[in-house]
Amino acid sequence: xxxxxxxxxxxxxxxxxxxxxxxxxxxxxxxxxxxxxxxxxxxxxxxxxxxxxxxxxxxxxxxxxxxxxxxxxxxxxxxxxxxxxxxxxxxxxxxxxxxxxxxxxxxxxxxxxxxxxxxxxxxxxxxxxxxxxxxxxxxxxxxxxxxxxxxxxx
Amino acid sequence: xxxxxxxxxxxxxxxxxxxxxxxxxxxxxxxxxxxxxxxxxxxxxxxxxxxxxxxxxxxxxxxxxxxxxxxxxxxxxxxxxxxxxxxxxxxxxxxxxxxxxxxxxxxxxxxxxxxxxxxxxxxxxxxxxxxxxxxxxxxxxxxxxxxxxxxxxxxxxxxxx
Numbered sequence: 001x002x003x004x005x006x007x008x009x010x011x012x013x014x015x016x017x018x019x020x021x022x023x024x025x026x027x028x029x030x031x032x033x034x035x036x037x038x039x040x041x042x043x044x045x046x047x048x049x050x051x052x053x054x055x056x057x058x059x060x061x062x063x064x065x066x067x068x069x070x071x072x073x074x075x076x077x078x079x080x081x082x083x084x085x086x087x088x089x090x091x092x093x094x095x096x097x098x099x100x101x102x103x104x105x106x107x108x109x110x111x112x113x114x115x116x117x118x119x120x121x122x123x124x125x126x127x128x129x130x131x132x133x134x135x136x137x138x139x140x141x142x143x144x145x146x147x148x149x150x151x152x153x154x
Numbered sequence: 155x156x157x158x159x160x161x162x163x164x165x166x167x168x169x170x171x172x173x174x175x176x177x178x179x180x181x182x183x184x185x186x187x188x189x190x191x192x193x194x195x196x197x198x199x200x201x202x203x204x205x206x207x208x209x210x211x212x213x214x215x216x217x218x219x220x221x222x223x224x225x226x227x228x229x230x231x232x233x234x235x236x237x238x239x240x241x242x243x244x245x246x247x248x249x250x251x252x253x254x255x256x257x258x259x260x261x262x263x264x265x266x267x268x269x270x271x272x273x274x275x276x277x278x279x280x281x282x283x284x285x286x287x288x289x290x291x292x293x294x295x296x297x298x299x300x301x302x303x304x305x306x307x308x309x310x311x312x313x314x315x
Binding site: 064067074098111115 | 155156157158159160161162163165166167177180181182183184185186187188189190191192193194195196197198201202205206208209210216219220221222223224225226227230240241242243245246249250252253254255258259261262263264265266267270276277278
């Protein structure tokens with residue numbers, strides 16, 4: 001079955017935020033994820049289960065509609081030297097343990113990702129993407145996000 | 155299914171470039187898939203690095219895994235929700251009502267320790283890493299080969315009690 005998805009363009013929202021001490025402006029990139037969301041929803045429960053086991057709860061996160069203004073307001077409270085969010089009488093820290101649960105990728109028994117300065121070979125990538133080798137050989141920095149228009153679900 | 159995961163990596167988890175799933179996202183994805191490594195720390199550091207860059211005004215865009223940050227926030231600022239084992243499910247079902255930018259600013263300005271959820275129902279672990287060896291920091295490696303330190307003083311309230 002070929003999917004015909006409505007692709008919207010990406011929206012950039014400008015939102016202004018300020019506080020007493022400093023005035024900062026923030027621009028949060030908000031992708032229009034509708035197309036990808038629809039694609040995720042077309043996966044059956046078993047497929048979703050398999051997906052979650054391999055990649056964590058990415059499909060769940062995909063469905064979360066982020067209110068950009070909340071994040072913007074939160075970012076104003078970020079304290080760079082302390083690496084935490086400072087509020088009136090307390091501080092909050094983003095922790096590894098919480099992220100582990102949010103992403104549903106248990107750390108136990110697994111090695112942390114280590115960034116290596118090596119590029120993925122084109123054939124490896126083509127293997128994951130099931131062919132399209134010629135497309136990838138153009139030596140581009142990546143591929144268009146609209147690639148999911150070409151995804152087929154059996 | 156792998157392709158969907160790859161695109162989600164490029165669009166949602168590591169949205170470094172605007173229109174493309176870039177090579178960094180692809181690189182992480184391939185390593186995570188083939189060598190079974192865990193990308194959680196990288197995603198977390200990416201969020202910190204984005205916040206840092208944004209505060210230094212070197213980057214005006216917040217290009218990191220925003221949904222994860224948002225889910226974390228929602229479970230903290232919302233009312234106590236019992237029975238949710240999954241934080242994402244909690245954010246989907248009990249997300250905050252939409253408000254304007256100024257309203258949120260006022261909300262955060264008036265937020266004190268009695269109004270925050272210290273122990274959301276989904277939290278499994280009661281212990282956490284807050285120092286590394288003799289150092290009161292946790293060094294973590296990020297995506298752009300930048301080393302960043304999550305600095306927490308043990309006496310601070312780290313969101314647990």
